[in-house]
Amino acid sequence: MTDPQIGMLMLGLFIFIILIGFPIAFTLIAMGVGFGYYAYYTPGQEFFSNRVFTLLVQKTFEVTSNDVLIAVPLFLFMGYIVERSNILDRLFHSLQLAMRNIPGALAVAALITCALFATATGIVGAVVTLMGLLAYPQMLKAGYDKSFSAGVICAGGCLGILIPPSILLIVYSATAAVSVVKLYAAAMLPGFLLAGLYVLYVVGRAVLNPSLAPKLPKSETDVPFATIFLALLTSFFPLAVLILSVLGAILFGLATPSEAAAVGALGALILAAAYQALTFERLKEAVFLTARTTAMVCYLFIGSWTFASVFSYLGGHSVVEHFILSLELSTTQFLILTQIIIFLLGWPLEWSEIIIIFVPIFLPLLVKFNVDPIFFGVLVALNIQTSFNTPPMAMAAYYLKGIAPPHVQLTDIFKGALPFVMMVFLSMVLIYVFPGIVLWLPDFLYSVR
Secondary structure: OOHHHHHHHHHHHHHHHHHOOOOHHHHHHHHHHHHHHHHOOOOOOOHHHOHHHHHHHHHHHHHHOOOHHHHHHHHHHHHHHHHOOOOHHHHHHHHHHHOOOOOOHHHHHHHHHHHHHHHHHOOHHHHHHHHHHHHHHHHHHOOOOHHHHHHHHHHHHOHHHOOOOOHHHHHHHHHHOOOHHHHHHHHHHHHHHHHHHHHHHHHHHHHHOHHHOOOOOHHHHOOOHHHHHHHHHHOHHHHHHHHHHHHHHHHOOOOOHHHHHHHHHHHHHHHHHHOOOOOHHHHHHHHHHHHHHHHHHHHHHHHHHHHHHHHHHOOHHHHHHHHHHHOOOOHHHHHHHHHHHHHHHOOOOOHHHHHHHHHHHHHHHHHHOOOOHHHHHHHHHHHHHHHOOOOOOOHHHHHHHHHOOOOOOHHHHHHHHHHHHHHHHHHHHHHHHOOHHHHHHHHHHHOOO
């Protein structure tokens, strides 16, 4: 076998091994070292003289000393503290009062709560689970359709993947060597576009079919304005100010993402203390979860960069590149093909594996097809929304099923989530047609004038 063929065997074997359930990070490291030993082997060398061990050490140092990745544990810590600050029930209640006269009021309030909370935490499982415990029973009690309500929770809980400060965008930034600040600016309008499409869909369905989302009783809507304002002042505004302060400092160049994340983590601690929710036990849990998730991300980077280096050395990247170039695709066709591949990869894989392992295969081709890597990154972030809500894997649906009432079946959740997947596809089409949705804000803020 030639080296490029061995490289493709390496890729195929990796996909097979993770599909049968082996840990991805350690599979990457093992395969990178194993195939790398073959790739770098020279006759007569001692076992530990093989250059693959030097490569592994080098990649480990690159990951642990990467300035961009410092923001990951800080944003994670901020998210875990916010998650444990008992703000979610207050937030949902205040938005429920504020949206009381809108069709599908509970669903709209749940979507906005999900969007804000997902933005603050960036942890899909946590948002879907907490909103499933808080908002889903209330919607069912109010007579909302169980599939419709489930779709709202699953779709809203995934918005933190796209809307800054997204951990996914930080990881993509480190992988593609692009500015995370520009990525954040580029993702703002698409994030609001997708959230807006979700709200329009919910309101439209509630207007066309009121039985899906019955109006709230007058006892729940006849609330004085002062009560609503006080509820928003003590729940919605503090979290919104925290998020906007962090994002504003990044977007306007007042702080680096890492510095802003550190201030955000401090703000989350102050917010938790203000809600009398900052206990030593909760702080310990947040630190532990932050360390565990950060370690997972770092091991994925170490494994994937080692794997990718060996794969490229064997000529695997050139095989993929030559194959795609031989198809003589237009730029639009190339983008559609890559997004279809990423959509399919989203069934068996988590977003982290897709970004760290498979996206780098396409990155060298962006120059040849004249595609902005920031534009491509936002499309990928949008696309990965679908992986959480598309059967058979649909992790958001499984998160919700785990805490939903017994009469709610997994098929009911899938049925409710799929229309929101269509909204993701619609937003991707709009971005294809109007690329300024992605590129206008970073060009406006950071272009040399």
